[in-house]
Amino acid sequence: MPDLLLELFSEEIPARMQAKAAEDLRRMVTDRLVAEGLVYEGARAFATPRRLALTVHGIPARQSDLKEERKGPRVGGPEAAIAGFLKATGLASLDQAKIQRDPKKGDFYIALIEKPGRATLDVLADMLPVIIRTFPWPKSMRWGERSGRPGALQWVRPLHAIVATFGMETEEPEVVKFAIDGIEAGQTTYGHRFMAPAPIGVRRFADYEAKLQAAKVVLDAQARKNIILADAKQLAFAQGFELIEDQALLDEVAGLVEWPVVFMGSFEKEFLSIPSEVIRATIRTNLKCFVVRQPASPLPAGERSAARVSATAGEGALANKFVLTANIEASDGGKTIVAGNERVIRARLSDAKFFYESDLKTKLEDRLPKFDGIVFHEKLGTQGERIERIERLAAEIAPLVGADVEKTRRAARLAKADLLTEVVGEFPELQGLMGKYYALAQGEDASVAAASEEHYKPQGPNDRVPTDPVSVAVALADKIDTLVGFWAIDEKPTGSKDPYALRRAALGVIRLIVENRLRIHWSRLLRDEAIRIQQQQWEDSSLLDELLDLPATGVDVESIRNALSNAAAESGLRIGLRVSSDLLSFFADRLKVQLREQGARHDLVDAVFALEGQDDLLMVVRRVEALGEFLDTDDGKNLLAGTKRANNILAIEEKRDKRTFDGAPIPALYSLAEEKALADAIDLARVEASVAVMNEDFAVAMSAIAKLRPAVDAFFDKVKVNDDEPKVRENRLKLLNEIRSVTRAVADFSKIQD
Amino acid sequence: MDSLPPHMRPERSFQGLILALQRYWADYGCVILQPYDMEVGAGTFHPATTLRALGPRPWKAAYVQPSRRPKDGRYGENPNRLQHYYQFQVIIKPSPPDLQELYLKSLTAIGIDSHLHDIRFVEDDWESPTLGAWGLGWECWCDGMEVSQFTYFQQVAGVECAPVAGELTYGLERLAVYLQGVDRIMDLNFNGRDGADRVSYRDVFLQAEQEYSRHNFEYADTAMLFEQFRMAEEACRKYLEAGWNNGGNRKEHLMALPAYDQCIKASHVFNLLDARGVISVTERQSYIMRVRELAKACGEAWVHTEAGGAATLSFPQGEGK
Known part of the structure; x- marks a missing residue:
């Protein structure tokens, strides 16, 4: 074909x-x-x-010929319908149509259309x-x-x-x-x-x-990539180096050439005094070239000291070489091309070195005042104000995560300072990392310096989560401040729109908590942060001053000021409470996504969040885990079925009587042994479960509740809930309500799907 | 080129480079214009590009444009950054089908042999927020160095380009640094002479870089500049308003160029204020928007002028300003 x-x-x-x-x-x-x-x-x-x-x-x-039968109007149908049928099918008259017999509905026309296939x-x-x-x-x-x-x-x-x-x-x-x-x-x-x-x-x-x-065109991109990678490795190997592979760069370079010709060039060793990431970013961003490193094995002492030891453990230091991919077999064998690229790299590295060295002349803290003039967001004040808030929040979080408060404060204060350095201005992707270098260079504590880089983490689902307590505190404070701020001004993500990457920030918070096993009650922290943001905005706004400028003599200025600031405090508190509860449910949503991706059921997250006061995310995760395991057992499944049955009956009867059946049942009204047994089982389970929950041992709590199962089963087996005697009926419904209430020690079973 | 005396050759002399480009594009049929007599941030601001890119009339022009970027000043100390530099600008409307070949031949004309060098067209989508303009094209690389910008304008001053113009911008200092094989712009040989007759870029511009850096970062009178911005904006609007001439049911504008001068002025004043660090991030956006509004209004006026092709446009009844 x-x-x-x-x-x-x-x-x-x-x-x-x-x-x-x-x-x-x-x-x-x-x-x-x-x-x-x-x-x-x-x-x-x-x-x-x-x-x-x-x-x-x-x-x-060719296309195959098409034969199609098309049903038409009934025989003797309206003229308009018949005309339409002829027109649609291209038949000249009804003589060309077949008639289909149908004794029930009446005979109708059929057109046989033959459509010859086209070439x-x-x-x-x-x-x-x-x-x-x-x-x-x-x-x-x-x-x-x-x-x-x-x-x-x-x-x-x-x-x-x-x-x-x-x-x-x-x-x-x-x-x-x-x-x-x-x-x-x-x-x-x-x-x-x-x-x-x-x-x-x-x-x-x-x-x-x-x-x-x-004609010197390699059509297949994969073939071009293979050539570039193989030649680059070979060139590096021939000189005793190792290519630093970079898939994204390889993809890009293969898209810039039809006929890849790979060369190795070098730059002056003195540039190796610049951090290797800066060299790599310079060469990659500006010239789309690869860099190479010394092999991981030890080198002779002389050479080793000349090269700066790479920041990444286990890797050899960067070498003063680079690999370029030209698009031509030049008439001089590539000498001009290599020399040209070397000159450009020299110029760019001189720039980078100049930037790096001039950055080192200014201490990070001396850069901070500039942040007061930089707006973070129109409604959220300046970067300076934001850094202040992060510092305060980080200091509050520090003791909860086992971090030194003073170090945390210092780390939070300096963490963003590198945004104003020249190197980060040139290469925004080096933010944080440069802060770390500059902090170390000015003699900061290692934890403080590390936080500059780490507090941005985790950036995505595959990024590493920091573990140093100082970094953890600053990372949490940074993300929480962002989230609370945008929630306070009602700029939440909607649908596919999330311009401030708030979902990523929330997921970051969750991973920091879960992977570091942090116990923190978030409600109050979130509320207070929201109030602080309101307060700051209120102080920034000129409304108060304008009002006080009123030339209205005789007005008690002081009382106006008090009234206004009381009103502000009140509205701040209200907004704080709203933000705190909204954000917690946003965390719940993100947690659901996260757990679902790990294979957990999202309804279990709902079942746990439906309980009152669940603001300790780590405990939520533990409860969800225990609940998932419990529901995988026969006891769990049956208890769930029993609880649901109790719930359903209650829902119907509550609706019928237009009342709830809260309150303790009266033991004197138990007439059957199964009733009594269930009541006893509930009392026992309640005590055992609440002790276990207090000990945060959710598996034990679950198995305490699981002991209810035979009693629940027997109850439904033998006891008729809707007894003719109203008092007995009410008492039995109250007993069912007790099943619901005791299971709520671990989760709201009614939210769990079958 | 072989007939040129050594001091005129583009790889030896900065002015030789300019002359070679002018000669090449003149030979192609461009009108060779002189720089616009106002302070601008790039060759694109010259009305020969911004305004002439609009409307249906064919247009071919080339010129050198001194460009000022107050923020890029480094007191003459950075080897590659200046607050004042030269761009060589070519604008051809409609873009000819062989514009890439024309460009490559211009490189040959200044001594860049495409069989010896690695010349590449690397994606670069151009956008000028202040001019309300965008286009698609490339950075042109020679052995890893960006030597030109190549853009097919799609929209300028908020007006769709119909037909599309092709724009080439050569960064002259960079190109010369490469051709002359020096490491600093200041080391460039300006006039191609040797010994006592040699004039370097340093001789011509170092003092100016120092003085203007001082001015741009430390002393530029901000109160005056804020006032100038306001005045330029007001004047631009005033001239635009006064320029509309309603003849019959056709609309015609008679003062697009003087109005556009004020837009250029506002743009440069804004750049100075920005360099002085007195404009916050949020304000910055709003200033850019204000300049863009002026540019768009000027573009709208221009397409209702003779050279903007007003005669070829027809306007529906009742459209009025």
């Missing part, structure tokens, strides 16, 4: 878009083929900086232009003379040529005939921009790929 070859040849496509574009092209063309009834055998798509290419093989040469070549000529015009580039553009007209073609960058051929492997293929905005599909492509720019005639994929290879 025939194959399709399609190539869209354009000006340079951004590297980051190439892989997805190739996949989109494959998906769009093959989906469309299938929708047209053309089932293919296989398809592969490719991208280089200058082209998207697609081969689809084994496509039938695939024609189908392609119709569908390819549509696909090209509707291609989902993240950003596309207009160009040239036609861009002034409405409906001009949009592409990621100017599109210059289209190859589209269709045919059997053994025959000369045909061109799929179509044109878009003056570009006619044909059989001509072009090789490497500099090494083989002449037009190339191609027939099908096999000769297309081979001719491109000969």
